[in-house]
Amino acid sequence: MSATETELRELSYLGAVNEALHQIMAEDPDVFCAGEDVGASGGVFGSFGGLQKKYGELRAVDTPISEQAIVGLGIGAAVAGLRPVVDLMFMDFIMVAMDQIANQAAKLKYMFGGKTSLPLTITTNAGAGLSAAAQHSQSLESMLAHVPGLKVVMPSNPYDAKGLLVASIRDDNPVIYAKTKTLFGTKGPCPEDLFEVPLGVANITRPGTDATIVTYGRMAGESLKAASILSSEGVDVEVIDLRTLQPMDSETIIASVKRTNRCVVVHEAVRFAGMGAEIAAQIQEEAFDYLDAPIGRVAAPFSPVPFSPVLEGAYVPDAKRIAEGVRAAVQRG
Amino acid sequence: MGTVGIIANPAAGKDIRRLVSSASPTSDMAKIGIVRRAVVGAIEGGADRVLIADDHKSLGRQALRGLEYDDAATSVEIIGDEVHPASFHSRRMAEQLQELGVGALVTLGGDGTHRDIAKGWRDAPMVPVSTGTNNVYPQMIEATVAGHAAAIAASGSKPLELIAHRAKILDVTGEGIKDDLALIDIAMVEGSFTASRAIWDVDTLRQLIVTTAEPATIGLSSIAARVAPVTRHEFGGVHLRFGPGQTVRAPIAPGLYHDVAIASYERLDLGQSVVIDGPGVLAFDGERDVVLAPGQQVKITLNANGPWVIDPTAALATG
């Protein structure tokens, strides 16, 4: 962020989402929001607050608890020319609607020979840390990023939350916009105007020379904390916040690793077949000769998200574990 | 004592009038419940045999599922080797039940269903239970009581003449069509197709002949009831021609009233005939069924030798 941006007023992550929705609905009459509790109550987390009061029941729609029909509502309306934002309350619930997302939304354009576009945004809420247990805490982004036709966005701060949501809604493709629940209350600078953070462009949130951390979502903040710890140890870490997982800004990753020669990928999702596997593979394909150490991965263990705070605390990576991961990469070779 | 037969029309209560009027749907689950209650009533009423006509949905078999009764006292059977999905089913089942010595029927359906049954067994003693749409012939009655009344009639303990009346009937004959009949009304409507069969568009009506025109019923016969009422018990019918003249308002389907212009009407005596010329479609008891080509002619005769309609109140009366 530039100096002027740091002087911006502060807004919470959730407030930024809500402001983006209010502003884009004012701008574009084709945008509407639909989902469970989205209307009168403004969403269980408040992200849709005030929309129904301002824009009416047809633009902030309370739906049945019918994940497939909620996504289908968005698909059909998008094919018919509207620009829907449909909400699946928890990322776990995406699994209930996976046919409509993966077999329908993602593929219609291709199967129809390009004869349609699908300006659909599916908002959802990811991540552990609330003792919400195994069905309300998952980070399933790698499953979604695996499906051609979808875009996947995971903002890590209020500025990105607003700018990425605006870009997602304006995008003519189906976009999964996954907020992180534990970030809702975090505050940060955010412009009042309607603005976009372009999809597919990563953000180097901390430049560094000794190693690159590639991360996104909640782990972007934890990685910055880890970088501070490491800085006191004389290790200068570069942190890349991907912001968008599909399309992925591979160029920024590769360029950084070519400079630092070491890389650790960090995410909250489980390690096996997570985004880290894809990122590590791309780095070895494009920058094998630049690497001074194996690419490290810091991620959740291969288990469901546990309920008890003690277990959950051990499950989710934090700055300490990230720092350990980077040390292992730096100490080698 | 006595054998009760049960015929349920699996198709009744689901036609287009659920869209064009406020008719309620009758689900199969509702029909299964009705059959079951009629069986219970028949057993309680003393029937020693209950024969249920099979149908392609096995409504009867489902009705008997888990039903407990003393099978030494009553035998309950599903009959019918020939299961046919069309309206022919009700007719064929009525024939078979007559051949098997049934004393009285419990019949489930609307006017159309009962027309089919009468085609199979013209003078069947029956308790007609309404599960159709425009129901003049069958009446709203609880099936338990209907089964009970049928059992009493089947036992022969009370003379049929004391507990039942003979329904009026319209006999139809003509070149190029099979002999046919209706229990309540025959309408001549414009057009050349039977399509979705039910009638709700009064603009297509040309003529109407009714056996019964009771003010407190619905359907086409209710139009006649506005100008020339005749009860099911009276001898005589009515013949209407539609066109500019007297306008009446009548409920031609459940919850659906229309203004209808009547050009003329005449009362019919028993045995009197009306001749109708094509082209057009003849609707029997509310359903378009026979297409008449230009020049084709049919003769419709009012008679009083239809089914015996059992009055449950009379049948169940003590003393």
Next chain:
Amino acid sequence: MEITNEVLKDLHYRMIRIRFFEEAAGKLFENSEMPGFLHLYVGEEAVAAGVCAALRPDDQIGSTHRGHGHLVGKGGDLPKMMAELMGKADGYCNGKGGSMHICDLDLNMLGANGIVGAGAPIAVGAAFANKYRGNDTVAVVFFGDGAVNIGAFHEAANMAAALQLPAVFVCENNEYGEYTPRSKTMAIDDVVDRAAGYGMPGVIVDGMDSVAVYEATTQAVARARAGHGPSFIECKTYRYYNHHGVQIMGFKYRTDEEVDMWKTRDCIEGIERDMLAQGVMTQDEIDTIRAKVQADVDEAVEFGRNSPFPDVDTLMDDVYTVAGANS
């Protein structure tokens, strides 16, 4: 309502087009000129014809894996359809979709769908868009008896009723889910019995009678246009050919007698017999229409044959509306 001679001729024309197109597709398939899966609509033409004839061009239809008839019924271009079924570049979807994904959004045909029941939520979304825009356009969704046992269908039907959307649910009950009779998969016989549970009116019509289907659809569509919400029409119909392809291979899941019984009620023979009897069309006029449609279909087959296969360079086209994703 009046069924004019024009309506009768229109229904007949739509059914003939579907039948002849499908018969030709079946021959190409058996002749190995058509790749993939082929679900033929032969036998059920009265449903697509009766429904589509009752619609306006701006009304949308959602379709199924057995969707050719719906697109032809809505006015689909036969050469483009045939080319698509053959996987050719000039096909409706440039050879990317094939039989199960054929669509024409200009005709507001929202696409065939390879997932049973999945078309319903999408059509309901289109119905929502109609209500949102405040126009009186109606979305119709076709589905089979198999689809009503899928969660997505229930969700969509309930959603349409809950939000009072201008939708019409048209069930093509052909008595079989692939090779399993409906009686093995449902405890009720009439799919329409569920309509009341969703809170919408439901009717049964003879799905072998295009006039009956037309009449019921006209009423349901009028209801939807007027803002009175969705309706449910169950059409009792039958497919003459196999679930997939033409001839039954392997497991014989239905009797010849049953198939023959339904063929005695054939929708095209029926309307031709009635139109001849009523003097709506002469045999010569019917023969002329049949010959014209056959010529159109033959031309479509030749168009498909002559169309090139897609350039392999197009493989990655249209994954996204604007390129930018990783490959």
